[in-house]
Amino acid sequence: TTVSEKKLTEFEDNDQKPVGFGRMLRKEDARLLRGRGRFVDDVQLPGMLHLAILRSPFAHAKIVSIDTSAAEASPGVKAVVTGETLKGLGLAWMPTLSNDVQAVLATDKVRFQGQEVAFVVAEDRYQARDALELIDVEYEVLDPVIDVRKALEPDAPLIRDDLDGKTNNHVFDWETGDAEETDRVFAEADVIVKEDIVYPRVHPAPMETCGSVADFDPVEGRLRLWSTTQAPHAHRTLYAIVAGLPEHKIQVIAPDIGGGFGNKVPIYPGYVHSIVGSIVTGKPVKWMEDRSENLISTGFARDYIMRAEIAATREGKILAIRTNVLADHGAFNGTAAPVKYPAGFFGVFTGSYDLMAAHCKMTAVYTNKAPGGVAYACSFRITEAVYLVERIVDCLADELEMDPAELRLKNFIQPDQFPYTTKTGWVYDSGNYEPTMRLAMDMAGYEELRKEQALKRAKGELMGIGIAFFTEAVGAGPRKNMDILGLGMNDGCELRVHPTGKAVVRLSVKTQGQGHETTFAQIIAEELGIPPDDIDVIHGDTDNTPFGLGTYGSRSTPVSGAAAALVARKVRDKAQLIASAMLEVSVADLDWVKGAFQVKGDPGRSVTIQEIAFKAHGAGDLPEGMEGALEAQICYNPSNLTYPHGAYICVVDIDPGTAEVKVRRFIAVDDCGTRINPMIIEGQVHGGLTDGVGMALMEMIAFDEDGNCLGASLMDYLIPTSLEVPDWETGFTVTPSPHHPIGAKGVGESATVGSPPAIVNAVVDALKPFGVRHADMPLTPSRVWDAMRGQATPP
Ligand code: MCN
Numbered sequence: 102t103t104v105s106e107k108k109l110t111e112f113e114d115n116d117q118k119p120v121g122f123g124r125m126l127r128k129e130d131a132r133l134l135r136g137r138g139r140f141v142d143d144v145q146l147p148g149m150l151h152l153a154i155l156r157s158p159f160a161h162a163k164i165v166s167i168d169t170s171a172a173e174a175s176p177g178v179k180a181v182v183t184g185e186t187l188k189g190l191g192l193a194w195m196p197t198l199s200n201d202v203q204a205v206l207a208t209d210k211v212r213f214q215g216q217e218v219a220f221v222v223a224e225d226r227y228q229a230r231d232a233l234e235l236i237d238v239e240y241e242v243l244d245p246v247i248d249v250r251k252a253l254e255p256d257a258p259l260i261r262d263d264l265d266g267k268t269n270n271h272v273f274d275w276e277t278g279d280a281e282e283t284d285r286v287f288a289e290a291d292v293i294v295k296e297d298i299v300y301p302r303v304h305p306a307p308m309e310t311c312g313s314v315a316d317f318d319p320v321e322g323r324l325r326l327w328s329t330t331q332a333p334h335a336h337r338t339l340y341a342i343v344a345g346l347p348e349h350k351i352q353v354i355a356p357d358i359g360g361g362f363g364n365k366v367p368i369y370p371g372y373v374h375s376i377v378g379s380i381v382t383g384k385p386v387k388w389m390e391d392r393s394e395n396l397i398s399t400g401f402a403r404d405y406i407m408r409a410e411i412a413a414t415r416e417g418k419i420l421a422i423r424t425n426v427l428a429d430h431g432a433f434n435g436t437a438a439p440v441k442y443p444a445g446f447f448g449v450f451t452g453s454y455d456l457m458a459a460h461c462k463m464t465a466v467y468t469n470k471a472p473g474g475v476a477y478a479c480s481f482r483i484t485e486a487v488y489l490v491e492r493i494v495d496c497l498a499d500e501l502e503m504d505p506a507e508l509r510l511k512n513f514i515q516p517d518q519f520p521y522t523t524k525t526g527w528v529y530d531s532g533n534y535e536p537t538m539r540l541a542m543d544m545a546g547y548e549e550l551r552k553e554q555a556l557k558r559a560k561g562e563l564m565g566i567g568i569a570f571f572t573e574a575v576g577a578g579p580r581k582n583m584d585i586l587g588l589g590m591n592d593g594c595e596l597r598v599h600p601t602g603k604a605v606v607r608l609s610v611k612t613q614g615q616g617h618e619t620t621f622a623q624i625i626a627e628e629l630g631i632p633p634d635d636i637d638v639i640h641g642d643t644d645n646t647p648f649g650l651g652t653y654g655s656r657s658t659p660v661s662g663a664a665a666a667l668v669a670r671k672v673r674d675k676a677q678l679i680a681s682a683m684l685e686v687s688v689a690d691l692d693w694v695k696g697a698f699q700v701k702g703d704p705g706r707s708v709t710i711q712e713i714a715f716k717a718h719g720a721g722d723l724p725e726g727m728e729g730a731l732e733a734q735i736c737y738n739p740s741n742l743t744y745p746h747g748a749y750i751c752v753v754d755i756d757p758g759t760a761e762v763k764v765r766r767f768i769a770v771d772d773c774g775t776r777i778n779p780m781i782i783e784g785q786v787h788g789g790l791t792d793g794v795g796m797a798l799m800e801m802i803a804f805d806e807d808g809n810c811l812g813a814s815l816m817d818y819l820i821p822t823s824l825e826v827p828d829w830e831t832g833f834t835v836t837p838s839p840h841h842p843i844g845a846k847g848v849g850e851s852a853t854v855g856s857p858p859a860i861v862n863a864v865v866d867a868l869k870p871f872g873v874r875h876a877d878m879p880l881t882p883s884r885v886w887d888a889m890r891g892q893a894t895p896p
Pocket residue numbers: 359360361362363476477478479480613614615616617620621652653654655656657658659773774775776777778779781782785788845846847848849850
């Protein structure tokens with residue numbers, strides 16, 4: 102071994118390795134840190150061709166003609182495919198995850214800048230790109246709909262004239278809560294505060310862009326597709342339905358994924374192009390986006406314009422919240438949310454507070470922008486919901502001249518109220534909010550910070566303290582009311598313990614960096630007492646894993662994590678029968694001590710799980726009626742979502758001369774129930790907090806009035822680096838989920854959900870001396886500068 106490898110090994114050995122839950126270095130890092138990861142772009146197949154996509158330069162334009170002859174004659178080119186070609190195959194349109202349709206390649210017109218118009222397959226990537234330049238498309242430019250507020254005006258250009266009978270840009274109306282009751286409570290309230298709040302369009306921007314390698318074997322009629330997908334099984338089923346290929350002849354492989362953040366949930370035209378390309382050429386075909394393509398054409402996030410109103414008593418008892426939302430869905434409704442939840446889980450906008458009434462009315466519209474909507478660690482739009490409630494609660498605190506921490510503490514749902522049904526019908530499974538809030542305040546030294554702020558204010562210095570408290574609903578979801586395009590949201594899990602006591606567990610979810618290869622081994626280890634290093638986690642390959650809906654909405658732990666624990670318990674039950682035969686005592690006389698069955702009252706007589714595993718496969722008889730082997734499988738349908746919560750406190754300083762915001766401190770206390778691997782949880786939280794700094798201060802996908810995307814590179818779409826973020830201060834409380842077999846709740850998106858309001862609340866708090874009550878993200882120096890001068894920047 103080299104010196105560095107030796108060092109790494111020593112470090113691993115020094116780290117305590119739990120048999121079960123606890124801190125443990127990630128098993129996958131041995132591969133990823135040594136550069137041995139295998140990503141889609143690492144896939145090289147014999148004779149593989151390369152695909153490049155011609156994209157629309159216009160946001161809205163009629164396609165008059167396309168001339169591909171020069172491109173076809175270009176060196177190395179094997180195929181040029183347009184929408185017309187696909188139309189002939191019935192493949193020009195595909196369903197989206199929201200029961201809309203999206204063009205695989207544009208036929209009639211283009212509807213957003215960056216939309217797919219044609220593709221070229223060539224011997225190498227450069228030849229494919231060069232040939233794109235030779236495709237001659239004649240466009241007739243149309244007026245675009247860019248301002249979402251104008252999308253429903255009677256004279257607005259019609260975007261979706263492909264839809265039968267469509268006469269406007271309306272996508273859906275959605276309502277939740279009780280309008281009448283809410284109006285009644287508002288009418289009787291002492292205090293009403295109203296604010297227009299915009300959550301701008303942002304982009305998940307994973308380090309690895311999207312891509313695929315398709316390999317269609319015409320002899321066997323088999324398709325193998327390596328693709329950047331967070332949901333391999335759901336994708337496979339949709340390919341089967343769309344392309345009419347038999348599902349058992351399709352293998353979707355999601356190899357290592359370089360970050361997903363929701364960007365890799367939808368099915369993109371590019372994946373379909375690579376499949377068509379392979380069928381047409383008879384060769385494997387690789388498609389890999391560049392950064393600009395990823396930023397302009399793949400799933401965006403947020404883009405909600407929200408009017409928030411809150412009603413309260415003079416003493417600060419919050420009575421009701423109502424909101425009106427205008428949602429920009431882009432040119433195709435490509436949102437990936439459970440079918441019955443067109444606005445995702447936005448319905449949890451009542452937050453962590455015990456209200457008398459709540460109501461939301463939402464209108465979603467088409468615009469000439471890229472499709473998407475549910476992405477970027479959003480927990481199905483809980484990002485928007487939490488931002489709304491935590492911002493408007495701060496506005497109320499300002500109106501009442503109350504401390505924002507005190508106002509929150511006064512209105513929390515109390516521990517004895519759980520399970521708590523919100524006024525919008527969500528059943529919060531558990532929670533204990535005050536200790537979490539108090540811990541964050543203690544860690545921050547809240548009283549001291551307020552004193553420091555008062556002193557600074559007296560000197561004209563700008564310091565702000567922002568609080569956000571959130572409750573999330575994660576773990577979609579119960580089959581009774583949650584499905585994606587008719588597929589129930591449950592997860593399978595299979596576990597095999599080999600004769601020597603090593604095990605393999607097969608999951609239907611797929612990690613994109615969350616560390617599943619470690620934490621799922623830890624779940625099995627906790628249940629069976631087999632060391633995590635002896636348990637292999639197989640995932641991301643539809644041929645080798647059970648069906649399930651994949652990783653998003655922080656559902657892996659709530660759903661698949663439960664499946665893993667239960668499948669291990671099934672194995673343990675069988676192991677107990679074998680142990681009783683081995684020890685010649687009845688099953689009831691056995692105690693489980695982690696890793697072994699022991700005769701009650703006689704600890705000297707015991708058999709380990711490894712010994713049982715050998716017996717299960719070994720010579721000699723097993724108990725009457727028992728098959729050999731030690732394995733089990735399960736399909737888990739959760740009875741409810743899990744409801745993690747957290748208290749975040751942010752301290753900012755603003756330079757009065759440049760209006761630059763510096764995040765000085767950030768305290769994050771998370772409660773995700775039982776903690777499987779605290780190190781991984783901290784990593785998830787650190788990442789999500791960094792996302793929050795990006796969204797609150799830097800990130801926005803903006804458009805000019807012609808619909809040109811202004812954030813098409815990482816020079817223009819700013820994402821934070823280690824320089825913009827502080828040393829995160831994390832803490833935790835533990836309120837286990839009562840219905841989850843190990844009491845765990847999801848955490849993968851908590852910090853992205855909770856941090857933007859904490860940061861914005863801190864900035865607005867700093868700007869209080871200027872009479873500022875609200876300012877919209879991203880709080881760039883120019884926006885903060887405008888806010889200081891009493892000018893609102895148009896979104
Ligand atoms: N975990 C734990 N104890 C808990 C809860 C979770 O140890 N009580 C661990 C889990 O075992 C898992 C990780 O934390 O290793 C995240 O678990 P979970 O909250 O179940 O979320 P998922 O695994 O389903 O991940 C999805 C979530 C989403 S939806 C987005 S978006 C996001 C996020 O994860 N994308 C990520 N975090 C990301 N982190 C990385 N590195 N890359 C992404 O693309």
